[in-house]
């Protein structure tokens with residue numbers, strides 16, 4: 001209070017009343033533990049501005065990414081745009097609050113520094129994932145966009161940086177498809193409609209006699225990128241956005257936009273989720289499970305969710321990215337096999353399994369990716385389980 005008074009005195013002296021009010025407001029809100037106009041919270045490199053208790057503000061995913069980062073688990077650096085921005089967006093004719101853009105730029109610079117790469121760079125490009133983040137998981141509300149930041153120039157940077165042309169084109173064709181589906185709205189709404197990208201991909205595989213996506217050559221993937229872009233132009237009348245910053249804001253806008261789509265509204269009604277909660281947006285540096293045989297991606301429960309048995313339970317795919325594990329195009333391996341495929345990663349994952357259970361005192365449902373033998377954690381949340389398993393786990397954990 002004394003501090004506020006002195007501040008007020010000093011500022012009124014300057015005849016700057018609006019400034020006084022602003023500063024006082026700022027001081028008051030800081031005393032409540034949160035800077036009032038803070039819309040963006042960073043995480044990564046063993047530190048985070050948020051934590052697991054901040055689910056209302058950061059959403060479930062963002063709060064837990066922050067928590068994992070601050071307890072020293074390997075989490076790719078990123079930032080969360082708060083649920084308050086979503087609420088403000090809808091209260092203010094779909095406009096973002098003042099200052100958001102600058103905060104996003106600052107957070108991005110922070111992430112670039114940690115990851116040692118630059119968003120939009122043609123030599124050493126940083127790629128991002130944009131992930132939705134309601135307080136509770138809302139399946140199907142908004143799909144994740146991976147590999148954001150690629151265009152014809154940054155692609156060359158990715159090829160030069162990794163020396164792996166096939167990998168770079170694989171990221172590019174995934175990105176154009178995901179961006180086209182999720183942000184540009186080409187994903188079919190009805191079950192019977194055809195996804196234009198899936199159709200093109202299917203035709204390509206048939207023509208080349210490939211059974212799985214991972215059998216496609218760099219050349220075939222390059223052709224796919226062109227064909228995908230042509231499909232976008234044909235259906236939307238616009239060129240695919242090549243500017244990485246435009247891509248980023250497009251994806252962010254689409255997460256906030258998805259909060260009011262029909263599916264989300266129906267889901268909220270069904271599960272009694274208030275509209276006022278809003279969703280957060282997580283922007284995170286990409287790590288790559290599709291760079292080769294020492295890479296992969298997987299999902300797991302720290303215990304068997306059906307029986308509650310204290311065994312590690314999950315699956316993974318070598319040389320794969322994101323949704324490949326659940327997409328059903330290739331059959332994933334049971335997590336126990338990882339001990340043979342990547343013994344060091346497996347050992348580390350077993351340790352993290354223990355750390356997470358001790359920390360959260362709940363069975364966890366996790367997502368991870370391995371890039372060139374290095375393990376990265378992408379998500380953790382309390383695992384859904386059967387009533388029987390819940391009882392057994394509670395009993396075993398005491």
Ligand SMILES: Nc1ncnc2c1ncn2[C@@H]1O[C@H](COP(=O)(O)OP(=O)(O)OP(=O)(O)O)[C@@H](O)[C@H]1O
Nearest residue numbers: 076129131137144284285286287297322323367369
């Ligand atoms: N930064 C990243 N690097 C590599 N892969 C990522 C990254 N972010 C997300 N992914 C991949 O995308 C998948 C899906 O992302 P995400 O967790 O955002 O959505 P979801 O699992 O479909 O839905 P939910 O909101 O219920 O978690 C992840 O499991 C992960 O494999």
Ligand SMILES: [Mg+2]
Nearest residue numbers: 061367378379
């Ligand atoms: Mg997930």
